[in-house]
Each structure stands twice: as structure tokens, then as C-alpha cells.
Amino acid sequence: MKQLVVHNEAEWTQAALLEDGRLIEFAAERVQEHGTAGSFYKGRIVNVLPGMQAAFVDIGLKKNAFLYIDDMLPAHLERQPKSKPSVEQIARKGQQLLVQITKEPLGGKGARVTTHYSLPGRHIVYMPEADYVAVSKKIEPESERVRLKSLGERMRHPGEGMILRTVASGEADATLLEDLLQLRSRWKKICAASEAAEAPNELYRDLDLAQRMIRDVFDPGADELIVENAAQQERVRAYLEQTLPGSETRVLFHREPTPLFEAYSVEHQLHRDFGRKIRLPGGGTLVWDQTEALTVVDVNTGKFTGADDSLETTVTETNLEAAEEIARLLRLRDVGGIVIIDFIDMQEERNRNRVWNRLEEKLTKDRTQSHIVGWTKLGLLEMTRKKVRESGAALFYETCAACGGTGRIMIR
Structure with a gap:
């Protein structure tokens, strides 16, 4: 429960x-x-940067938002031009446009915005200009996926798109239609507000x-x-x-x-799980180090000695337990960006595959998208996880004034 x-x-x-x-x-x-992620704004382009193929947009926040060219092109791939145009061809200084925040301001960076709009509901993510229907990959069996796909095609208007979320599985047609109608009505109100507003202006807060x-x-x-x-x-x-x-x-x-x-x-769990060193139930340990660019997790056997005399078995059991805990902690800490995991070296390929599969299996419970890239030549596991909002717990921490976050101070 x-x-x-x-x-x-x-x-x-x-x-x-x-x-x-x-x-x-x-x-x-x-x-x-x-939080501002998911919110809609009427913005004004204040700067177009050909070298970055992007534009900065004033949406009324402290820092201007960043709008990349891919987020200006049509949402549906079939409607996009065969060759990507220059940002100067589709954006101009002073232009007003409706944008949605996809990534909140983090650190010294402004928000990232898009014109690929989406409105999440309980069962459906409504995409007014996407022109396709998708079904959550987590939904089984295949017959239910087919039912939802067919229903989505019947419900949508020409040009509209939607994603049927995992919780849509087993829901009645009328329930899903009601969710869609509410989202469609909300979108119409946002469009009407955009037409009447002068940039910069907040139109809808999630x-x-x-x-x-x-x-x-x-x-x-x-x-x-x-x-x-x-x-x-x-x-x-x-x-x-x-x-x-x-x-x-x-x-x-x-x-x-x-x-x-x-x-x-x-x-109690917050203090324990947000520490640098986390003990695994079996006696092993995880050591977390965070930099601006990536997160590094080091797995150690600690006090775990295994159930038999096989070093390979001991190491694999520790790594499997670590994979489960890392998946939970990535979600709990809301870690984003590149993640490098230094599992204990395993000699057998089948054991490396077991650890990969265990991590991948546990990551499916995470609502935030992640992707395991693979093992590097040095035996490290590389993965990425999408970052949308600043970690909730991070709001209650600040960098140590004495050591600058390094954990060390000079004694001479």
C-alpha cells in the first residue's frame, strides 16, 4: 500500500x-x-542567437527563458521541413508567442520553454497540435493497448494528439472522454487568454x-x-x-x-537517504557525489561478505541490491542529467546483464524518463535521467560557506 x-x-x-x-x-x-513547469506564458522574443539556433524569451520571470529551434518547429514530425531552417527564419526580435515551460529555472539558468504544448490529465496527456495517439508502454496486455489506441483515434479531433497514461488501463470509455473534454476546454481558455494578453504574461499555472x-x-x-x-x-x-x-x-x-x-x-528517512554515504540493507554501501554536470555513485561491498566463498557471487549480490536502491534514490532525490554508476567489477557477462536488467526493471516505476546508455570501457554504467524541477530536498540545503561544498578545508 x-x-x-x-x-x-x-x-x-x-x-x-x-x-x-x-x-x-x-x-x-x-x-x-x-513550481512553474507545465505553466503557459505569453512571451516576447528579446534575442535571437543564430550560433546557438535558439532564442531568449521574456516571460516575466527573473531570467529570460531559453527556446531552442527544435521546440519552435511543428510538434508532429511529418509536418516539419525536410531540412532544418535557420532560427532567424522562424523567430524575430519582438515577436510574441505562446510558450510552455518544460524545465524550471535551475541555478543560474532560466527556464526552458517550448511551443510543443501538452496538458496532463489524470488519464490523458493532451497535445493540441501533435496529431497522433500514443499509449503508455507500461500498459499490458497488448489487447488493452490496441483498445486505448483505437479509442484515442476516435475521440480526437483532426490535428489533436494525446498520450494514454498508464492509469488509463481498464478505464471506461466515458471516463477517458470526460478527461479529454476537460483538457480540451482548458486549452481553449489558454488560447483565448493568449489572444487577449500582452507579453510578458502568465496565462495558466499548473x-x-x-x-x-x-x-x-x-x-x-x-x-x-x-x-x-x-x-x-x-x-x-x-x-x-x-x-x-x-x-x-x-x-x-x-x-x-x-x-x-x-x-x-x-x-528520519530524508536525513538518511540524502546523505553522501548510504548503507544497503545487506551491509554494502553507496557513496554519492554530485557535480554541476553529473552524479557519480560508487558501490562498495562494505560489511557484506556473501553467503558462500565465491567472490563473484558476493559482488553480484551486492550490485543487484545496489541497483534496486539506486533506482529508488534517483527518484527520491529527483536526480537529473548524466549519472555514472561504479558497480563493483564483475567477471561474468551474464552477471553484468543481471545488474543492468535489475536497474532497468526498477526504473520503470519512476515517472521521470530515464535511459541506460551502457557500460563504458572502464566498466562504469552510464545513464541519463530527465530533469524538470529542482529537487524538493535541495531547497532545504545550502552549500557550506567554509568548504564551498568540497567537504574539505585547508589546514595550512
Whole structure:
């Protein structure tokens, strides 16, 4: 069973997703400044950069947004020109356009925006100009994928596109149609607001943290939603009544004197799982190091000695356990970009394949897209994971003023 625990403070909303009591996802945002990813803006191009094939767009945030040429071309590949044009041919300084944030401002970088619009619903991701229907690869059996694909083709208008999400599996046609109609109506309102607005202007803000988590991870038939704030309880109940009627009874109010995150061991797990050194249940360890460009994870046997005298077996068992934990921690820490994993060296190819397959299997539970590139010549496993928002826990940490984040200071 999964539990979605929502903690409110004066300035913060924090949400933790637990599975059988184990923390698997965490997010946080400021109440007055909730995330911008997925939001729509009327923007004005302030600079066109031929050398980067991109443009900078003023959308009203502190830093101008970055719009790459591929995000200006038509969303459907068949509608794109055979040879990519110069950015100067399709963008000009002062031009106003409707854009959507795909990547929030991170560090010193502004937001990344696109004209390939998408609106996620509970069951459907609506893409008003994509002109195709796709079905989540996680849906099985094939007969259900065929049903959903056919239904999507019947429901969509010419030029529209959609992705049937994993939770669409088994849902009635009427339920999916209702989701589509709501998203289509929302898109029409965004377009109308864009026509009436002068850039820069925010047109539509995505749901707040609690509502997004309910939309994306909450299963009303099996999961529990625990809140500790009466106002938050009313908000989530109203949202559930609108999107998942009948599931309001799954909202529990925490009345105990013990703080919510302490009662569900969230605080303890956050401190443990965001440390540099993490112990595996079997005795091995993971050491995490983060740079601006990539994340490096080192796997060590630690105190794990194995069940027999075979070094290869001991090493493989440690690596398999590490692969499971790394998949969970990548999701929990919301790591983005390049990830290099230094598993303990294995001699047999079949064991390397087992570790790869275990990691790949566990990554399928992650809502964020990831891709395992493969083993390098030095025996390191290379992968990537998409970054959309700043890690929730990262908002509560700052670089040490004494060591500058290196963990070391000069003693001479």
C-alpha cells in the first residue's frame, strides 16, 4: 500500500510518497511560489542567437527563458521541413508567442520553454497540435493497448494528439472522454487568454504540489492520503471530488500530537537517504557525489561478505541490491542529467546483464524518463535521467560557506 503524506508549514508545502512505509518520492515548494513547469506564458522574443539556433524569451520571470529551434518547429514530425531552417527564419526580435515551460529555472539558468504544448490529465496527456495517439508502454496486455489506441483515434479531433497514461488501463470509455473534454476546454481558455494578453504574461499555472501528486501518483482504490491542515484537507477533497469522485473518503486527517513527518518516519528517512554515504540493507554501501554536470555513485561491498566463498557471487549480490536502491534514490532525490554508476567489477557477462536488467526493471516505476546508455570501457554504467524541477530536498540545503561544498578545508 502507498501513502501520500502532505505536510504544511507557513511558507512550505511538502509531500512524501511512501510504499510499505519506505520513502520513494519527495517534493517541496513554497506556498506563494509553487513550481512553474507545465505553466503557459505569453512571451516576447528579446534575442535571437543564430550560433546557438535558439532564442531568449521574456516571460516575466527573473531570467529570460531559453527556446531552442527544435521546440519552435511543428510538434508532429511529418509536418516539419525536410531540412532544418535557420532560427532567424522562424523567430524575430519582438515577436510574441505562446510558450510552455518544460524545465524550471535551475541555478543560474532560466527556464526552458517550448511551443510543443501538452496538458496532463489524470488519464490523458493532451497535445493540441501533435496529431497522433500514443499509449503508455507500461500498459499490458497488448489487447488493452490496441483498445486505448483505437479509442484515442476516435475521440480526437483532426490535428489533436494525446498520450494514454498508464492509469488509463481498464478505464471506461466515458471516463477517458470526460478527461479529454476537460483538457480540451482548458486549452481553449489558454488560447483565448493568449489572444487577449500582452507579453510578458502568465496565462495558466499548473496545479499546486499536492494536486499534482494526487493526479500523478495517487490510486484512490488502494492508497491513503494523509494531511494535517484543515484548509489543505478541503482543497484536496474538492480536487478529488472534481477529478476522482468517490475517493474523498481516502483522505485522512492527522490529529495525533506527534508531528506528521515524524509519525510516518519521513524526517528520519530524508536525513538518511540524502546523505553522501548510504548503507544497503545487506551491509554494502553507496557513496554519492554530485557535480554541476553529473552524479557519480560508487558501490562498495562494505560489511557484506556473501553467503558462500565465491567472490563473484558476493559482488553480484551486492550490485543487484545496489541497483534496486539506486533506482529508488534517483527518484527520491529527483536526480537529473548524466549519472555514472561504479558497480563493483564483475567477471561474468551474464552477471553484468543481471545488474543492468535489475536497474532497468526498477526504473520503470519512476515517472521521470530515464535511459541506460551502457557500460563504458572502464566498466562504469552510464545513464541519463530527465530533469524538470529542482529537487524538493535541495531547497532545504545550502552549500557550506567554509568548504564551498568540497567537504574539505585547508589546514595550512
